[in-house]
Amino acid sequence: MAIYLGLALDIFSWLLLVTGGGFVLIGAIGLLRMPDFYTRLHAASIIDTLGAWLILLGLILQSPNWMTALKLIIVVALLLFASPTTSHVLAKAAHKAGLKPLLGKDAHD
Amino acid sequence: MFLVASIALFIAMAMGIARALLGPNVYDRILAMNSVGTKVVLFIALYGFITERPDFVDLALLYALLNTLGTVAVLKFVERAFPTQQYMDGKQ
Amino acid sequence: MTSLWLNAVLLIFLFIISISILRTRKLFSAIMLTSLFSLLCAAVFVGLDAVDVAFTEAAVGAGISTVLMLGALALIGSNAEDRSHTSTHRKAFAMCVSLFTGAVLLYGTIDMPRFGDHRAPAHQHVAPRYINTSPQEIGLPNMVTSVLASYRGYDTMGETLVVFTAGIAVFGLLGNVLKRQREKDVLPDVGEHDGEIVLGIFAKLMVAPIILFALYVQFHGDFGPGGGFQAGVIFAAALVLYALVFSVESLMLAVPLRAIRILMAAGITLYAGTGITTMLLGGQFLDYNLLAHNPVHGQHYGVFIVELGVGISVGAVMLSLFYSFMNYRPQQRRPGK
Numbered sequence: 001m002a003i004y005l006g007l008a009l010d011i012f013s014w015l016l017l018v019t020g021g022g023f024v025l026i027g028a029i030g031l032l033r034m035p036d037f038y039t040r041l042h043a044a045s046i047i048d049t050l051g052a053w054l055i056l057l058g059l060i061l062q063s064p065n066w067m068t069a070l071k072l073i074i075v076v077a078l079l080l081f082a083s084p085t086t087s088h089v090l091a092k093a094a095h096k097a098g099l100k101p102l103l104g105k106d107a108h109d
Numbered sequence: 110m111f112l113v114a115s116i117a118l119f120i121a122m123a124m125g126i127a128r129a130l131l132g133p134n135v136y137d138r139i140l141a142m143n144s145v146g147t148k149v150v151l152f153i154a155l156y157g158f159i160t161e162r163p164d165f166v167d168l169a170l171l172y173a174l175l176n177t178l179g180t181v182a183v184l185k186f187v188e189r190a191f192p193t194q195q196y197m198d199g200k201q
Numbered sequence: 202m203t204s205l206w207l208n209a210v211l212l213i214f215l216f217i218i219s220i221s222i223l224r225t226r227k228l229f230s231a232i233m234l235t236s237l238f239s240l241l242c243a244a245v246f247v248g249l250d251a252v253d254v255a256f257t258e259a260a261v262g263a264g265i266s267t268v269l270m271l272g273a274l275a276l277i278g279s280n281a282e283d284r285s286h287t288s289t290h291r292k293a294f295a296m297c298v299s300l301f302t303g304a305v306l307l308y309g310t311i312d313m314p315r316f317g318d319h320r321a322p323a324h325q326h327v328a329p330r331y332i333n334t335s336p337q338e339i340g341l342p343n344m345v346t347s348v349l350a351s352y353r354g355y356d357t358m359g360e361t362l363v364v365f366t367a368g369i370a371v372f373g374l375l376g377n378v379l380k381r382q383r384e385k386d387v388l389p390d391v392g393e394h395d396g397e398i399v400l401g402i403f404a405k406l407m408v409a410p411i412i413l414f415a416l417y418v419q420f421h422g423d424f425g426p427g428g429g430f431q432a433g434v435i436f437a438a439a440l441v442l443y444a445l446v447f448s449v450e451s452l453m454l455a456v457p458l459r460a461i462r463i464l465m466a467a468g469i470t471l472y473a474g475t476g477i478t479t480m481l482l483g484g485q486f487l488d489y490n491l492l493a494h495n496p497v498h499g500q501h502y503g504v505f506i507v508e509l510g511v512g513i514s515v516g517a518v519m520l521s522l523f524y525s526f527m528n529y530r531p532q533q534r535r536p537g538k
Contacts, residue, residue, distance in 0.1 A: 017111070017113065025121055027121070028121035031144060032124050037140070040137065044140055045140075068166055075150070079150075079173060085399055085400060085403040089181060089400050090180075092397070097187075099136060172263070178268070178438055179263065183267075190274075
């Protein structure tokens with residue numbers, strides 16, 4: 001029974017780590033290929049946060065003692081607060097400085 | 110399994126650094142540095158698990174804090190130093 | 202084998218970044234590249250299995266140092282460039298001197314033992330004694346702290362004095378901030394700055410947990426990576442975050458300059474005072490065995506107090522540097538004022 005639990009934990013964390021790595025890669029591709037700053041910001045911050053959460057969750061399931069798991073949970077909580085704030089501040093600063101977003105052909109602005 | 114995630118993180122870091130070197134204006138570069146910083150945090154946590162030394166998570170926590178602090182500091186500086194700039198010509 | 206690849210990749214990155222730092226003319230990008238350089242150095246230290254050093258390098262180099270250099274750049278001007286016009290002869294001469302010195306140093310390393318060789322003198326005499334006897338004599342799990350605070354405690358006191366001297370030197374160079382602060386009567390504007398509500402709430406939320414983390418790093422330094430230097434820097438980073446989001450004046454209401462000056466001196470006094478206490482108790486300077494009836498407990502007390510002194514001093518000096526940079530107004534200094 002304990003072996004199955006360990007195996008299930010391993011498979012689950014492997015899944016989380018691979019998915020998280022995949023999301024981080026997608027976010028980086030978006031960072032590189034998107035045409036405009038605001039779209040890049042959207043891609044990078046949202047997908048980075050999700051990928052980071054998945055990877056850290058996979059690590060939490062693998063941690064040897066509860067102290068490491070607690071520290072990783074604190075890192076997750078910190079990223080929960082800090083990533084959206086950083087992207088908000090970036091967008092606000094860029095907008096205040098006059099950086100205009102790339103609008104589509106049928107936008108009236 | 111940690112190795113797969115590490116390789117993904119390295120490739121993503123390289124792409125982020127490429128954007129930091131390319132990005133036409135300073136906000137692109139700050140965004141790229143923030144993104145690379147988050148990946149460094151993830152890599153430090155992963156490396157701690159690879160080398161079986163869970164002390165590294167302290168380092169990851171520290172760098173997550175410093176990443177946000179650094180981004181806020183640079184943004185405040187840029188706001189104070191380059192108040193309005195025309196970005197239409199793509200020059201920094 | 203993987204560590205070889207990792208080190209090679211990181212060193213190549215470091216080389217590329219240092220070339221970029223040399224070649225860029227804008228000081229702002231030089232500062233950001235230096236911050237990236239410090240981060241990669243921290244990664245190299247992690248690869249070399251030196252976690253405490255990596256911790257300190259990340260905290261100081263990639264964190265506080267970048268903020269302080271940006272503050273210094275804000276004093277100079279926004280579009281600061283490197284406008285030095287040295288002649289070609291001087292540059293050629295400097296290049297020759299650098300190459301010659303580098304060649305001599307490289308020639309000197311030929312005689313050195315291979316990296317990690319167990320027969321090297323550094324691994325023969327002092328290090329085995331520390332590693333073998335530290336668990337019995339001092340009993341702290343983190344051997345780096347025991348070497349730093351106890352075996353080489355006098356050296357660490359010198360380092361703290363260097364940090365303190367840097368703080369005093371910046372005070373001396375940038376003028377008397379305290380007097381100028383008393384001259385302005387205007388009440389600073391505390392509260393959200395420019396309508397930045399989200400960042401204001403974030404900063405208010407984050408200050409207390411970051412200070413808590415600094416205390417954790419300070420006191421956990423006996424068991425894991427950490428210690429006084431890192432804790433002081435993180436403490437200063439928390440307050441710097443608050444001052445960046447709100448104004449520096451609002452931080453000076455909470456943590457006044459006089460308190461910072463007293464704390465700067467208090468930390469180093471704590472350290473040296475421990476030494477003098479052990480001398481008064483009949484032993485040598487910084488001989489912690491005398492602080493309690495059980496020598497190992499005495500070592501624990503000594504390391505605890507000494508690291509606290511280092512943390513207080515380093516945090517106060519970093520914050521005073523930040524105050525000095527942010528409050529310096531060069532155009533107000535008229536002769537006869």
